[in-house]
Ligand SMILES: Nc1ncnc2c1ncn2[C@@H]1O[C@H](COP(=O)(O)OP(=O)(O)OP(=O)(O)O)[C@@H](O)[C@H]1O
Ligand SMILES: [Mg+2]
């Protein structure tokens with residue numbers, strides 16, 4: 411028996427304290443510290459990197475080519491940075507029931523079909539439950555092993571038996587190691603298990619995918635505490651009542667984190683959406699309503715067309731409401747200020763709601779002009795030409811500033827059959843030839859006169 415240690419751990423962020431504290435000094439949440447008893451085994455812990463790793467000069471280090479392989483889903487590959495890296499540790503996090511197991515089981519099927527061996531540890535479900543899902547998703551392979559187990563040591567034994575190239579843990583909250591006594595799902599367990607899994611990934615060169623639940627409830631440790639321990643963190647998001655799902659990487663040691671992947675949840679599993687703009691445009695029911703504008707936003711290596719909607723109405727509150735969904739709140743305030751000052755819109759007695767459809771989060775200023783036009787047209791009860799896509803950043807003086815990757819955005823608008831695109835005049839020397847009318851604007855007023863008409 412090893413040494414027994416008690417500590418208080420914040421279940422929200424993983425902060426540790428020797429005694430109870432009501433408010434976590436790290437993340438500021440109240441009542442999230444719980445007592446965890448930890449029995450450390452007396453044998454020294456293995457280190458993650460092999461002990462014989464020598465000290466060497468940077469100029470003399472030989473680079474081992476990291477081997478990447480496809481998941482069979484282009485959308486997932488792009489978010490991962492051209493596929494999964496052999497020997498890496500990936501965390502897939504998402505709300506309960508969003509479709510994490512579905513995504514990974516389908517991915518497992520794709521990978522196994524190409525001859526790789528995969529061990530799927532279902533710590534939450536029985537093997538027959540997984541089999542049922544696999545049947546519905548049409549996943550079958552002789553290389554896909556399913557193991558219903560919650561004990562990490564048993565899993566490690568099976569790794570030595572089966573020798574898979576890929577290991578899936580579904581989920582990290584329901585697995586435990588016998589090394590420590592705290593209950594599964596506690597921060598200590600999650601940390602300890604993730605450490606061991608990192609060990610396995612690096613020393614046995616196995617790609618490990620762990621699934622983690624995100625919960626608003628502070629009792630179960632969210633994957634936040636393990637984000638810094640893994641190589642890649644991917645979030646799977648979406649509205650449970652809608653079929654669309656978004657994949658987004660928030661940390662990636664092997665690629666960029668700007669990419670998003672789009673899927674559709676249907677009866678027999680997840681379908682890739684290779685042209686998301688088309689999907690977002692389909693959702694557009696009334697394409698000539700005041701306050702509706704199509705913008706071209708940049709997500710990683712591709713441009714996406716999305717609809718921005720604004721609702722402006724007389725307020726019944728002492729101070730008017732400003733609500734933004736899918737755009738940055740401070741950006742919205744700035745755009746409202748510019749509209750008031752530069753084109754004389756008086757919004758001080760009006761509530762302003764702005765919404766980006768499709769669940770996309772826009773964090774680039776190239777959406778400014780679209781947002782501004784949505785607000786202005788809703789206020790004046792006029793419409794923006796429904797055949798027009800709006801691109802541009804707005805400066806405080808009301809000038810339209812240039813944006814990056816303009817060509818990609820214009821091509822996306824052209825591809826989807828739009829007739830006109832409003833672009834900043836500052837974006838000079840556009841490369842390429844286009845079959846779409848390009849209108850260059852220098853100021854906010856120019857944009858309004860170029861594409862706004864009365865109903
Ligand atoms: N028989 C079915 N037909 C169609 N869709 C289904 C069916 N069963 C489940 N689904 C879809 O799959 C989703 C659940 O997927 P999945 O179990 O992969 O999610 P999860 O994120 O792993 O959930 P959990 O948090 O329970 O592990 C459901 O919300 C539903 O949309
Ligand atoms: Mg699941």
Ligand SMILES: [Zn+2]
Nearest residue numbers: 420423434437
């Ligand atoms: Zn905390």
